[in-house]
Amino acid sequence: MSTLMRVRSLYGRFLTLCGLFAGLMTFAVMCLVVTNVVLRYLFNSTVPGTFELTEGALPLIIFLSLALTQFHGGHIRVVVLTQSLPVPVQRVLGIVAMLAGAVLFAWAAKAGWTAFAKSVAINEIERGSIRYPLAPVRFAIFFGMVLLTVQFLLDALTLALGGRLADAHGDEVEP
Amino acid sequence: MSNLVIGAIGTACLFAGILMGVNVMVVLGLVGAFGLAALVGFGAATSLLSTVFFETTHSFHFSVIPLFLLMGFFAMRAGLGEDLFEATTKWLGGLRGGLAISTTMGAAAFGAASGSSVGTATVFTKLALPEMLARGYDKSLASASIAIAGTLAVMIPPSALVVVYGILTDSSIGALLVAGFIPGIVFAFVLCVTIWLVVLRRPDLAPVDTTQYSLREKLLSLRLAGPLVLVIVCIVTGLYAGVFTPTEAGAVGAALTFVLALIRHKGVRGIDLPATLLETIRTSAMIFAILISALLFSKFLALSGVANAVGGFLTGLDVAPWVIVVLVSLIYLSLGMMMDAPALLAITLPITHPVMMDLGFDPIWFGIFVVLLVEIGAVTPPVGINCFVVQAASDGRVRLEDVFKGLVPFVLAGFAMLVLLYLVPQIALFLPKRM
Amino acid sequence: ETFTWITFKPQGAGDAQARTTQWLVDEFEARTDGEHQIELFWGGSVAATGEIPEALANGVGDFGDIITPYFPDAMPLNNAVGFFIPQPMGTLEVGEAMERWHEEYPQFSEELESQNLHAMGFRPLETYGMLCREPVEGIGDLEGKRIRSYGFAYPALIEAMGATPVSITTADTYEALERSVVDCTPIGPALARGWKYDEIAKYYIDMPLGASFGHLLAMNLDTYQGMDEETRAVVDQLGADYLQEYARVLEEDRARVLELWQGEMGVEVIDFPEEDLTALVDDPQVQAVRDEWIAKAEEAGLPVDEIVSELQF
Ligand code: NA
Ligand code: NA
Numbered sequence: 001m002s003t004l005m006r007v008r009s010l011y012g013r014f015l016t017l018c019g020l021f022a023g024l025m026t027f028a029v030m031c032l033v034v035t036n037v038v039l040r041y042l043f044n045s046t047v048p049g050t051f052e053l054t055e056g057a058l059p060l061i062i063f064l065s066l067a068l069t070q071f072h073g074g075h076i077r078v079v080v081l082t083q084s085l086p087v088p089v090q091r092v093l094g095i096v097a098m099l100a101g102a103v104l105f106a107w108a109a110k111a112g113w114t115a116f117a118k119s120v121a122i123n124e125i126e127r128g129s130i131r132y133p134l135a136p137v138r139f140a141i142f143f144g145m146v147l148l149t150v151q152f153l154l155d156a157l158t159l160a161l162g163g164r165l166a167d168a169h170g171d172e173v174e175p
Numbered sequence: 176m177s178n179l180v181i182g183a184i185g186t187a188c189l190f191a192g193i194l195m196g197v198n199v200m201v202v203l204g205l206v207g208a209f210g211l212a213a214l215v216g217f218g219a220a221t222s223l224l225s226t227v228f229f230e231t232t233h234s235f236h237f238s239v240i241p242l243f244l245l246m247g248f249f250a251m252r253a254g255l256g257e258d259l260f261e262a263t264t265k266w267l268g269g270l271r272g273g274l275a276i277s278t279t280m281g282a283a284a285f286g287a288a289s290g291s292s293v294g295t296a297t298v299f300t301k302l303a304l305p306e307m308l309a310r311g312y313d314k315s316l317a318s319a320s321i322a323i324a325g326t327l328a329v330m331i332p333p334s335a336l337v338v339v340y341g342i343l344t345d346s347s348i349g350a351l352l353v354a355g356f357i358p359g360i361v362f363a364f365v366l367c368v369t370i371w372l373v374v375l376r377r378p379d380l381a382p383v384d385t386t387q388y389s390l391r392e393k394l395l396s397l398r399l400a401g402p403l404v405l406v407i408v409c410i411v412t413g414l415y416a417g418v419f420t421p422t423e424a425g426a427v428g429a430a431l432t433f434v435l436a437l438i439r440h441k442g443v444r445g446i447d448l449p450a451t452l453l454e455t456i457r458t459s460a461m462i463f464a465i466l467i468s469a470l471l472f473s474k475f476l477a478l479s480g481v482a483n484a485v486g487g488f489l490t491g492l493d494v495a496p497w498v499i500v501v502l503v504s505l506i507y508l509s510l511g512m513m514m515d516a517p518a519l520l521a522i523t524l525p526i527t528h529p530v531m532m533d534l535g536f537d538p539i540w541f542g543i544f545v546v547l548l549v550e551i552g553a554v555t556p557p558v559g560i561n562c563f564v565v566q567a568a569s570d571g572r573v574r575l576e577d578v579f580k581g582l583v584p585f586v587l588a589g590f591a592m593l594v595l596l597y598l599v600p601q602i603a604l605f606l607p608k609r610m
Numbered sequence: 611e612t613f614t615w616i617t618f619k620p621q622g623a624g625d626a627q628a629r630t631t632q633w634l635v636d637e638f639e640a641r642t643d644g645e646h647q648i649e650l651f652w653g654g655s656v657a658a659t660g661e662i663p664e665a666l667a668n669g670v671g672d673f674g675d676i677i678t679p680y681f682p683d684a685m686p687l688n689n690a691v692g693f694f695i696p697q698p699m700g701t702l703e704v705g706e707a708m709e710r711w712h713e714e715y716p717q718f719s720e721e722l723e724s725q726n727l728h729a730m731g732f733r734p735l736e737t738y739g740m741l742c743r744e745p746v747e748g749i750g751d752l753e754g755k756r757i758r759s760y761g762f763a764y765p766a767l768i769e770a771m772g773a774t775p776v777s778i779t780t781a782d783t784y785e786a787l788e789r790s791v792v793d794c795t796p797i798g799p800a801l802a803r804g805w806k807y808d809e810i811a812k813y814y815i816d817m818p819l820g821a822s823f824g825h826l827l828a829m830n831l832d833t834y835q836g837m838d839e840e841t842r843a844v845v846d847q848l849g850a851d852y853l854q855e856y857a858r859v860l861e862e863d864r865a866r867v868l869e870l871w872q873g874e875m876g877v878e879v880i881d882f883p884e885e886d887l888t889a890l891v892d893d894p895q896v897q898a899v900r901d902e903w904i905a906k907a908e909e910a911g912l913p914v915d916e917i918v919s920e921l922q923f
Contacts, residue, residue, distance in 0.1 A: 019453050019456055019457065020452065022456040023456045026242070026452060026456060027245070027448075029242070029426065030245060030426045031430070051235050051777030051778070054235050056233070059233050062232050062460055062463045065460035068457060069461050070198075075200055075201075082196035093195055104204045104208065107224060111225035114225050115226065124683045125683055127762035128761075128777055129765040129775055138229065220670075222665055222670060223657065225664060227661065231658075234779075235779055236779045338784065347809065417790040417791050420782040421782060474656050478670075480649075
């Protein structure tokens with residue numbers, strides 16, 4: 001159990017790093033769009049690629065954060081019915097819920113890999129006032145799905161071994 | 176098994192899964208994906224899984240969501256919430272429910288800058304919820320009044336959803352945008368009256384601040400509300416002067432509140448940028464996860480023919496027009512329980528719009544009517560995106576059940592507004608007819 | 611048998627694309643004596659524009675329309691026209707050129723077959739000009755104007771005009787025109803009416819940008835090959851007839867819009883000196899976009915010169 005907790009917490013730290021990167025990208029997008037607006041309005045000029053870079057940044061922002069959100073228990077659940085059930089039943093339902101998440105995102109990860117592989121094969125390019133290959137964006141989606149699948153599996157395992165998961169926005173996980 | 180039956184089973188599974196406490200996004204995605212597999216095979220379902228995540232997020236338009244979130248978090252760091260509270264309690268604090276009422280008016284004002292229901296709900300959760308709770312407001316009243324107030328941003332121009340309606344139905348977008356203005360303000364007023372009535376019946380839900388303030392203090396407090404007013408004025412002016420587009424307004428708003436936070440803390444250190452950014456991306460991820468999985472479920476529902484079957488039934492009826500209006504409303508309200516707004520419009524309008532036009536209703540009026548219906552759907556369980564957002568942005572202060580529970584009177588207020596719009600269509604048509 | 615057609619197009623759009631799609635579906639049922647039908651799924655409710663090729667290839671739907679310019683890397687050959695803006699052909703000519711190229715050069719259909727797709731028909735867009743807030747009489751008037759840009763060919767062309775390309779979403783363009791975030795947008799009359807841009811921008815510059823391509827009326831290859839010969843013949847003939855019907859309806863629409871513009875809408879159509887535009891083709895950036903296609907076509911073993919000559923003034 002304590003080994004699992006250590007793994008989970010180390011994994012969480014890695015997810016936080018991914019999240020910080022996503023956060024910095026969000027901030028960068030803000031700066032980019034505002035600079036573009038100012039240049040366009042005052043100097044009738046633009047930052048080339050504002051549109052295209054923002055488009056490319058959003059998938060990275062979202063998919064590098066999905067697993068971190070699950071780590072913190074931040075994905076929406078309705079517990080109005082289950083919270084009155086006996087604890088063992090809650091636990092089983094919880095494990096089923098986490099495994100369901102793992103199934104969905106493992107499937108999505110497999111599909112995401114296919115999309116990534118195709119993007120590499122055809123040398124898919126974002127075209128506009130600037131150009132860049134889209135394969136890294138596709139890869140980030142695949143990678144984010146894998147991270148989330150692993151997090152769901154860790155959470156299922158934690159519940160199965162008798163641990164408790166973080167409530168939405170509670171950061172601590174207790175054994 | 177017929178496709179319709181598969182569609183019905185899938186819908187039942189959706190409700191069951193949600194009630195069993197599975198993550199809403201997981202249920203939507205899983206039922207959607209397996210439902211699609213049942214309809215057209217695993218390979219086909221996988222192909223949609225390989226495209227939908229990229230297609231939905233690889234979008235300039237949707238960048239407005241994280242940026243409005245960022246704006247909300249910066250506004251919080253800049254203390255705009257406390258300041259707004261200072262000012263509003265001094266003016267409206269004596270009134271029972273005064274802070275909830277001023278939050279509603281604030282959201283309406285903010286709606287003239289924001290085209291996003293979800294974004295506005297987030298900003299005002301960050302701004303007003305902690306203050307209301309600290310002043311002893313009931314959790315349900317506080318969170319629900321914010322969730323519904325967010326919908327005002329979609330009625331009051333600018334509004335992305337109204338543009339979607341215009342495109343789907345080939346109606347004048349300019350007229351539609353203008354048409355939403357008066358209904359938005361009327362609805363804000365209806366919501367304020369609702370809050371007033373709720374606390375009239377249950378005074379314990381919203382304590383009155385008994386402190387007396389002098390006029391001088393009240394006038395001075397306006398200075399505190401200044402920064403927020405300034406942000407709104409900047410955004411509204413910028414939009415109307417053509418400095419930036421509605422989509423770019425998210426970044427501009429975030430940058431303005433960031434500067435305010437810098438000024439407040441005399442530097443970047445006090446803002447705790449990493450924590451702010453992490454909060455932003457976690458909430459963004461939550462919203463997009465729901466958005467995308469709702470899309471997967473919509474695809475399944477559309478392909479199963481459930482959506483089309485409902486429309487075919489409607490056109491076959493031989494009853495008075497108001498009955499059709501009620502039926503159409505019920506369709507939006509029931510589907511709106513499960514689907515997100517753009518998907519709901521895309522699936523239903525091809526069916527409902529011709530029916531309504533046949534009955535002689537005005538397309539502009541119907542646009543506003545439908546947008547109000549869809550926005551009511553955004554606050555009804557089990558899939559009420561605004562409620563999810565309020566809960567997620569509340570930092571654990573409220574539970575989802577609290578929000579939904581508090582929404583009963585506001586959903587009733589929404590119904591009242593629908594009736595008002597039906598009886599007095601001029602509310603929506605007055606301005607566009609004068610263009 | 612009931613086939614499915616997945617389209618991004620909302621039925622309520624009521625434009626030439628939507629109406630002729632319905633026409634095609636009705637014709638299919640009539641020509642197969644009611645033996646086969648197609649069920650239409652409108653408005654991207656099953657697959658969004660960017661999803662349609664994958665969805666069709668994997669059997670989510672049997673038929674669907676692919677907006678070719680969204681997939682320049684997946685189907686470069688079938689995107690030929692998109693790399694050549696401006697070019698001299700109008701709607702019907704572009705459609706007929708696509709039909710001819712598919713007949714004469716197997717590379718065009720092989721490109722689609724390798725992705726499990728089959729093109730049953732072609733739907734070019736209307737001939738584009740430029741809709742502006744201010745009158746534009748020649749290339750000099752475009753200097754410093756902000757022009758809405760999208761895709762891979764317009765940014766270079768707009769810069770060659772001495773104007774500033776501004777990338778904004780289609781949903782934002784109405785407001786952007788209204789508030790002068792942009793001064794002009796490339797578009798045709800029917801589409802300008804469809805998006806209501808003509809409510810706020812009152813000058814249509816008759817700049818010969820040509821008709822761009824457009825949409826493939828595509829099928830899942832297995833579905834196509836699995837049809838009996840009789841049905842397949844109906845599909846083939848219907849694809850050819852579709853182009854004529856679509857071009858006819860589109861022309862009617864354009865004529866109606868132009869009449870409306872002259873009357874109550876008050877949109878002025880301004881001639882633009884053709885040579886001002888054709889001169890831009892020599893711009894190195896514009897040429898670079900064209901060379902990109904030429905390289906891909908040569909790699910696929912196409913006789914490039916024959917095709918390129920059709921796309922040049
Ligand atoms: Na708004
Ligand atoms: Na709902």
